[in-house]
Amino acid sequence: MFNKETYVQRREELKHLVKEGIILFFGNNEAPCNFPANGYYPFRQDSSFLYYFGLNRDGLVGVIDIDNNQETLIGDDISIDDIVWYGTVDSVHEMAEQAGVKNSAPMDQLKTICQKALAEKRKIHFLPPYRYDIKLQIFDLLGIHPNQQGEEASLDLIHAVVTQRSTKSHEEIEELERAAVIGYQMHTTAMRLTRPGVTEKFVGGQVTGVAESYGAMVSFPTIYSQHGETMHGNPSMNKLESGRLVLCDAGAETINNYCSDNTRTYPVNGEFTQRQLEIYSIVEACHDYTIKIAKPGVKWMDVHFAICKLMTERLKELGLMKGDTDAAVKAGAHAMFLPHGLGHMMGMDVHDMESLGQTYVGFDEETRPNLKQFGTNCLRMGRRLKEGFVVTDEPGIYFIPALIDDWKASGHCKEFINFDKLETYKDFGGIRIEDDVLITKDGCRFLGKKRIPYHPKDIETFMAENAKA
Numbered sequence: 073m074f075n076k077e078t079y080v081q082r083r084e085e086l087k088h089l090v091k092e093g094i095i096l097f098f099g100n101n102e103a104p105c106n107f108p109a110n111g112y113y114p115f116r117q118d119s120s121f122l123y124y125f126g127l128n129r130d131g132l133v134g135v136i137d138i139d140n141n142q143e144t145l146i147g148d149d150i151s152i153d154d155i156v157w158y159g160t161v162d163s164v165h166e167m168a169e170q171a172g173v174k175n176s177a178p179m180d181q182l183k184t185i186c187q188k189a190l191a192e193k194r195k196i197h198f199l200p201p202y203r204y205d206i207k208l209q210i211f212d213l214l215g216i217h218p219n220q221q222g223e224e225a226s227l228d229l230i231h232a233v234v235t236q237r238s239t240k241s242h243e244e245i246e247e248l249e250r251a252a253v254i255g256y257q258m259h260t261t262a263m264r265l266t267r268p269g270v271t272e273k274f275v276g277g278q279v280t281g282v283a284e285s286y287g288a289m290v291s292f293p294t295i296y297s298q299h300g301e302t303m304h305g306n307p308s309m310n311k312l313e314s315g316r317l318v319l320c321d322a323g324a325e326t327i328n329n330y331c332s333d334n335t336r337t338y339p340v341n342g343e344f345t346q347r348q349l350e351i352y353s354i355v356e357a358c359h360d361y362t363i364k365i366a367k368p369g370v371k372w373m374d375v376h377f378a379i380c381k382l383m384t385e386r387l388k389e390l391g392l393m394k395g396d397t398d399a400a401v402k403a404g405a406h407a408m409f410l411p412h413g414l415g416h417m418m419g420m421d422v423h424d425m426e427s428l429g430q431t432y433v434g435f436d437e438e439t440r441p442n443l444k445q446f447g448t449n450c451l452r453m454g455r456r457l458k459e460g461f462v463v464t465d466e467p468g469i470y471f472i473p474a475l476i477d478d479w480k481a482s483g484h485c486k487e488f489i490n491f492d493k494l495e496t497y498k499d500f501g502g503i504r505i506e507d508d509v510l511i512t513k514d515g516c517r518f519l520g521k522k523r524i525p526y527h528p529k530d531i532e533t534f535m536a537e538n539a540k541a
């Protein structure tokens with residue numbers, strides 16, 4: 073938790089932005105895994121609740137009454153029964169004080185507050201809920217059916233939260249730097265453990281353990297797979313095989329829930345083949361080019377398409393693509409190889425604020441998402457970059473057998489893709505390289521003091537040195 077002034081100031085700014093009405097911020101509850109008392113561990117607070125109140129306990133709701141300039145933390149103190157099992161925790165009144173909130177009240181008061189506001193026909197703002205228990209709570213409080221809550225959520229509140237959370241403050245950047253240090257430990261652990269004969273699950277589990285040892289948890293379930301062509305490939309019980317590549321996409325959350333998100337792809341036996349190097353060097357060039365061109369004022373969408381064009385040029389040199397580069401990218405032919413966007417915002421959520429709606433987070437009046445074109449529809453961010461934004465830079469090249477068969481059968485983009493050559497890559501897998509980028513005053517920089525090895529020579533040296541150990 074930051075200093076309480078941080079939260080007081082964030083709420084002041086929020087009131088200024090939303091202007092009128094009453095705001096409800098629902099904190100998360102414990103989520104049962106296989107029976108009520110066996111929750112998913114660790115408890116994860118809602119990120120917007122954390123942003124405005126900083127309190128990492130279940131069962132809380134923050135109420136901000138803008139019209140009467142009154143803030144209340146709602147929640148029940150834990151009972152003696154719970155103290156026996158979980159230990160003593162601060163009272164709701166004490167927690168309110170820590171967040172700089174003047175008033176506190178038990179949960180049954182929330183219904184009274186809501187009914188009064190409804191009777192007075194005041195605007196009640198809430199964010200789109202994503203957990204079912206919260207949807208039921210909103211249904212009970214406001215009478216809005218869970219299926220309608222997405223559209224009944226407050227656009228004014230969404231826009232205000234996006235405005236505030238998009239630009240990272242100095243203290244938030246320090247947290248993100250801490251997350252990057254844990255990310256470095258996670259990825260170098262994976263590289264050290266990678267060798268033929270070990271299961272994917274073993275390495276994946278160790279990587280996840282590093283995140284839990286140094287921070288709160290992983291920022292998303294660890295991806296560690298020899299099937300790098302599957303975007304979110306879970307670690308399996310398959311053993312690592314010499315000659316194949318393995319892709320590790322993993323990140324940590326600090327104790328204060330700020331994230332890291334990195335991806336590395338490397339050979340199981342520590343040495344790239346010529347064919348692997350040819351594809352790898354294209355992804356590497358794309359990854360490095362992002363850092364050259366991303367800066368305040370530039371549209372992230374333009375950075376994305378610049379990378380798509382560079383990738384297309386290089387794939388043409390290899391004989392995997394053909395035709396006019398601009399026309400190929402316009403037609404979306406590059407999405408055969410790169411079916412996702414170049415990157416996304418990152419902060420307290422790894423896909424920052426995704427629960428508020430991708431269109432509101434990544435786009436604005438000037439830039440609209442293209443939801444019709446395969447590949448481009450996965451671009452989560454398009455708008456102009458600003459100082460203090462944090463985005464991921466994650467180009468990739470994938471050879472997805474089912475997608476190759478699908479496009480080949482329909483003839484989709486056949487004027488830009490050399491299907492005969494592509495057939496010979498069906499056993500290749502996929503490559504992604506990902507780092508987290510802070511937009512600075514006049515450019516950008518990677519987060520993290522030490523780069524996780526990603527140049528092929530650095531990877532081979534690192535793996536050779538650690539194989540001996």
Ligand SMILES: [Mn+2]
Nearest residue numbers: 333464466506
């Ligand atoms: Mn990512």
